[in-house]
Amino acid sequence: MYDTSDIRKGLKVLMDGNPYTVVEFQFVKPGKGTAFTRTKFKNLLTGAVVDRNIRSGEKLEPANVEEKTMQYLYAEGDDSVFMDKESYEQVNISSEVIGKDKDLLLDNIDCTVLFFNDRPVGVNLPTFILVEITGADPAVKGDTATNVTKPATIETGAEVQVPLFINVGDKIKVDTRSREYVERVKV
Amino acid sequence: MGERQRLGPARAELLDQRARVLRAIRGFFEERDFLEVETPLLVPSPGLEVHLRAVTAGNGQYLITSPEYQMKRLLAGGLQQIFTVCKCFRAGEQGAQHNVEFTMLEWYRAGAGLEQVLIDTEDLVAACADAVGSAVDVSRPWDRLTVGEAMKRWADIDLRGDEDVDELRARVTAAGVDVGTATEWDDLFFCAFVEHVEPALAAHPRPLFLNEWPIRLAALARANPENPAVADRFEAYLGGVELAARDRRGLERYPVDGKFLAALDEGLPPSSGIALGVDRLVMALVAAESIQDVLAFSSDEI
Numbered sequence: 001m002y003d004t005s006d007i008r009k010g011l012k013v014l015m016d017g018n019p020y021t022v023v024e025f026q027f028v029k030p031g032k033g034t035a036f037t038r039t040k041f042k043n044l045l046t047g048a049v050v051d052r053n054i055r056s057g058e059k060l061e062p063a064n065v066e067e068k069t070m071q072y073l074y075a076e077g078d079d080s081v082f083m084d085k086e087s088y089e090q091v092n093i094s095s096e097v098i099g100k101d102k103d104l105l106l107d108n109i110d111c112t113v114l115f116f117n118d119r120p121v122g123v124n125l126p127t128f129i130l131v132e133i134t135g136a137d138p139a140v141k142g143d144t145a146t147n148v149t150k151p152a153t154i155e156t157g158a159e160v161q162v163p164l165f166i167n168v169g170d171k172i173k174v175d176t177r178s179r180e181y182v183e184r185v186k187v
Numbered sequence: 188m189g190e191r192q193r194l195g196p197a198r199a200e201l202l203d204q205r206a207r208v209l210r211a212i213r214g215f216f217e218e219r220d221f222l223e224v225e226t227p228l229l230v231p232s233p234g235l236e237v238h239l240r241a242v243t244a245g246n247g248q249y250l251i252t253s254p255e256y257q258m259k260r261l262l263a264g265g266l267q268q269i270f271t272v273c274k275c276f277r278a279g280e281q282g283a284q285h286n287v288e289f290t291m292l293e294w295y296r297a298g299a300g301l302e303q304v305l306i307d308t309e310d311l312v313a314a315c316a317d318a319v320g321s322a323v324d325v326s327r328p329w330d331r332l333t334v335g336e337a338m339k340r341w342a343d344i345d346l347r348g349d350e351d352v353d354e355l356r357a358r359v360t361a362a363g364v365d366v367g368t369a370t371e372w373d374d375l376f377f378c379a380f381v382e383h384v385e386p387a388l389a390a391h392p393r394p395l396f397l398n399e400w401p402i403r404l405a406a407l408a409r410a411n412p413e414n415p416a417v418a419d420r421f422e423a424y425l426g427g428v429e430l431a432a433r434d435r436r437g438l439e440r441y442p443v444d445g446k447f448l449a450a451l452d453e454g455l456p457p458s459s460g461i462a463l464g465v466d467r468l469v470m471a472l473v474a475a476e477s478i479q480d481v482l483a484f485s486s487d488e489i
Binding site: 005027028029030033034035036038052053054055057058074144148 | 385
């Protein structure tokens with residue numbers, strides 16, 4: 001068990017059965033009163049942030065969570081197969097756990113996989129991926145409006161808004177957080 | 188990192204402001220015929236506040252958590268108006284408003300009442316604000332609020348101050364406060380205070396005295412003659428910083444330090460005094476984010 005003196009950024013604790021990580025904390029002590037640690041926790045499953053004042057003397061239960069760098073290999077039915085870069089052990093992770101980022105999973109990219117009680121519960125993609133355009137309408141001649149974009153399909157299956165000059169076969173950089181086009185990459 | 192890089196012009200400016208505050212404090216008390224005294228930092232009995240932990244200094248000695256005992260012995264010895272600016276030490280207290288080693292100002296007036304030290308506090312803080320050209324509004328009179336009013340206003344809890352622990356728990360939890368495993372009266376009270384009142388005090392734009400603390404909290408303080416559910420105790424808040432505390436104690440219940448007890452037997456004249464955190468005063472006046480900013484050496488630079 002942890003006590004308030006163990007609280008630091010990134011500490012992983014279990015509250016109401018859910019794993020949380022400490023995002024911020026501050027020591028608070030009214031004059032002649034009890035000491036507290038004002039703590040901001042982020043739920044590692046939902047991302048929700050909660051504030052709690054932990055009284056000195058309260059115990060916090062450690063959460064059995066672990067982050068591993070794993071390489072995405074291929075899709076297998078509804079699952080995605082990842083490989084532990086150290087042990088070469090392979091793990092199937094369901095679409096449900098991967099969530100909306102599934103159509104951004106590029107073969108062989110390194111992701112951060114979060115395990116809770118030895119089960120994968122979350123996958124974080126690298127911030128940027130370099131992907132090839134597999135589907136896009138050709139640019140329309142004479143369209144001179146600025147900031148005009150068109151939808152394009154990238155090799156992982158996701159649809160991304162790109163500038164008009166982008167064509168099938170081009171390589172582009174995509175921000176996985178916003179799913180936005182960043183730039184064209186010369187091959 | 189080199190010392191030049193560590194200090195830098197912004198830090199040097201803060202140290203200059205700190206020095207101005209210290210000079211203003213000494214000037215203030217000199218003008219009012221107070222005697223500056225130096226009390227020991229190394230003592231056999233560091234005080235018995237439940238929520239304070241002393242730093243041990245070996246050989247059964249401790250570093251003081253406050254100069255109160257020695258100051259009161261000087262009052263018993265016949266000194267009339269005294270002040271001290273000294274280091275105090277409270278183990279485990281480290282944060283944006285706490286440093287284990289900090290600077291305390293304590294002053295006492297023999298024969299004076301509560302009002303006089305509150306006026307002293309207002310005037311002293313105004314003088315210090317002048318000395319650093321502070322933009323913080325510290326004009327007199329400061330706002331006053333009872334703890335009961337503050338709990339009602341910000342935590343929506345009706346508090347008398349003498350309810351039993353079950354009644355308090357019911358009220359605090361009914362107001363939606365997470366009390367964790369707290370079972371003691373003071374812990375339950377401070378769960379609500381820290382969650383609702385303290386953040387509201389931090390947002391309060393004016394300096395404020397919080398008075399009439401629950402009698403159940405202040406075992407050593409004297410009950411208010413008109414309302415025995417509360418104790419005569421004041422705390423001063425400025426810019427979200429708890430600045431000063433002042434108790435009027437029921438002295439017969441005071442424990443332990445033998446020489447202190449003997450001094451009380453000899454007779455402590457009616458007196459009033461208050462303790463004020465100097466680092467926090469500087470911090471509030473210059474609107475520093477952290478107490479560490481106004482120290483020549485922050486805790487991680489030592």
